[in-house]
Amino acid sequence: MQMSALRHVVCALSGGVDSAVAALLLRRRGYQVTGVFMKNWDSLDEHGVCAADKDCEDAYKVCQLLDIPFHQVSYVKEYWNDVFSDFLNEYEKGRTPNPDIMCNKHIKFSCFYHYAVDNLGADAVATGHYARTSLEDEEVFEQKHTKRPDGLFRNRFEVRNPVKLLQAADSYKDQTFFLSQVSQDALRRTIFPLGELTKDFVKKIAAENRLHHVLQKKESMGICFIGKRNFEHFILQYLQPRPGKFISIEDNKVLGTHKGWFLYTLGQRAKISGLREPWYVVEKDGIKGDVLVAPQVDHPALYRDLLRTNRVHWIAEEPPATLVRDKMMECHFRFRHQMALVPCVLTLNQDGTVWVTAVKAVRGLALGQFAVFYKSDECLGSGKILRLGPSAYTLQKGKNRTRVAPEVSSDSPGLHPTP
Numbered sequence: 515m516q517m518s519a520l521r522h523v524v525c526a527l528s529g530g531v532d533s534a535v536a537a538l539l540l541r542r543r544g545y546q547v548t549g550v551f552m553k554n555w556d557s558l559d560e561h562g563v564c565a566a567d568k569d570c571e572d573a574y575k576v577c578q579l580l581d582i583p584f585h586q587v588s589y590v591k592e593y594w595n596d597v598f599s600d601f602l603n604e605y606e607k608g609r610t611p612n613p614d615i616m617c618n619k620h621i622k623f624s625c626f627y628h629y630a631v632d633n634l635g636a637d638a639v640a641t642g643h644y645a646r647t648s649l650e651d652e653e654v655f656e657q658k659h660t661k662r663p664d665g666l667f668r669n670r671f672e673v674r675n676p677v678k679l680l681q682a683a684d685s686y687k688d689q690t691f692f693l694s695q696v697s698q699d700a701l702r703r704t705i706f707p708l709g710e711l712t713k714d715f716v717k718k719i720a721a722e723n724r725l726h727h728v729l730q731k732k733e734s735m736g737i738c739f740i741g742k743r744n745f746e747h748f749i750l751q752y753l754q755p756r757p758g759k760f761i762s763i764e765d766n767k768v769l770g771t772h773k774g775w776f777l778y779t780l781g782q783r784a785k786i787s788g789l790r791e792p793w794y795v796v797e798k799d800g801i802k803g804d805v806l807v808a809p810q811v812d813h814p815a816l817y818r819d820l821l822r823t824n825r826v827h828w829i830a831e832e833p834p835a836t837l838v839r840d841k842m843m844e845c846h847f848r849f850r851h852q853m854a855l856v857p858c859v860l861t862l863n864q865d866g867t868v869w870v871t872a873v874k875a876v877r878g879l880a881l882g883q884f885a886v887f888y889k890s891d892e893c894l895g896s897g898k899i900l901r902l903g904p905s906a907y908t909l910q911k912g913k914n915r916t917r918v919a920p921e922v923s924s925d926s927p928g929l930h931p932t933p
């Protein structure tokens with residue numbers, strides 16, 4: 515076969531084991547592969563070392579070993595504007611953002627995707643994510659790059675046979691949660707070479723193919739730009755402290771003070787100086803800046819069964835036909851990576867937002883998190899949580915007082931779900 519006839523796949527290489535093996539497998543399938551390292555964050559870690567430089571070197575070494583071209587791109591500015599600013603704004607509003615979901619949406623599957631297709635002439639892009647799509651490689655290559663019209667007249671019937679995002683075969687490693695805001699356009703031209711593999715198998719392939727330098731690296735944990743640093747210290751470099759009180763939800767007693775209500779997420783253990791027993795964050799008062807806490811890890815104030823999202827991003831069907839027809843749909847959702855899926859019922863609103871009613875109350879729902887929806891092994895899409903229903907504790911108190919319980923919300927008062 516002539517070089518020009520080879521399929522060209524551009525693989526995002528992080529310098530880690532997963533993307534290295536992804537590139538290797540693409541090479542084995544006979545494709546022309548190019549490796550691209552993205553620099554998204556520009557700073558020194560706690561030891562004065564720029565971690566991105568080391569990762570970039572490792573990615574370059576992978577390309578040398580596989581004998582494929584290497585490119586480096588900087589999205590430091592885009593990452594700051596589209597991911598980090600949003601992260602800070604959300605925290606400032608007292609919400610719990612997810613920068614990894616935003617990074618996939620805006621950087622990997624937008625900036626990188628366009629760079630690969632428009633500048634490097636890629637027939638498809640690939641990453642080392644553990645996820646699958648409903649397309650075989652050949653079907654991915656058959657996609658014509660046609661830009662869909664934006665705006666009012668784009669409707670859900672325009673995309674024929676939309677590509678589905680499916681959970682990885684290794685359900686423990688599955689990363690569809692983080693991919694739930696990716697566009698249909700990018701997904702149609704994406705290959706996930708690791709989708710059918712387990713992590714152990716991926717490591718074995720790396721070991722058998724002289725990729726020892728990436729194998730020895732530790733798994734990236736937590737938010738990439740914070741690394742091992744103390745979260746409170748990191749965030750207080752960017753946001754003004756806003757001292758407030760820790761208040762017990764049970765008797766309104768002031769238990770201590772904190773440096774900012776935005777430092778706490780619902781469900782998290784609050785370290786209150788002078789107190790040995792654990793207390794857990796159950797509510798935040800944005801006006802006074804107080805953090806309400808409860809004394810047990812499974813306190814009813816931590817449990818809710820109702821939430822509302824912003825306009826949902828649907829990956830394949832916009833929105834699913836069943837939901838449009840019945841205005842309701844049974845499915846599953848999760849709001850943290852790797853948590854067990856929770857059965858729920860969705861109710862669609864006129865503006866594309868949904869109400870999610872969990873079959874059973876769940877612990878630790880927080881504003882700003884993404885509710886990611888699943889139907890069997892398909893990831894349908896996700897919406898950001900902007901409103902929470904009353905907690906089990908509020909409902910109990912309400913029952914005792916026979917009064918209607920208030921909702922927690924980060925914006926103006928809204929509707930209740932209407933069946």
Ligand SMILES: Nc1ncnc2c1ncn2[C@@H]1O[C@H](COP(=O)(O)OP(=O)(O)OP(=O)(O)O)[C@@H](O)[C@H]1O
Nearest residue numbers: 526527528530531532533550551552641642643734
């Ligand atoms: N800095 C980067 N440059 C290029 N691609 C990246 C970068 N960071 C992540 N990716 C891509 O996104 C995928 C998922 O990233 P994630 O941070 O979840 O790492 P991971 O699952 O530990 O994978 P890896 O072992 O390849 O680092 C990677 O496999 C890689 O394809």
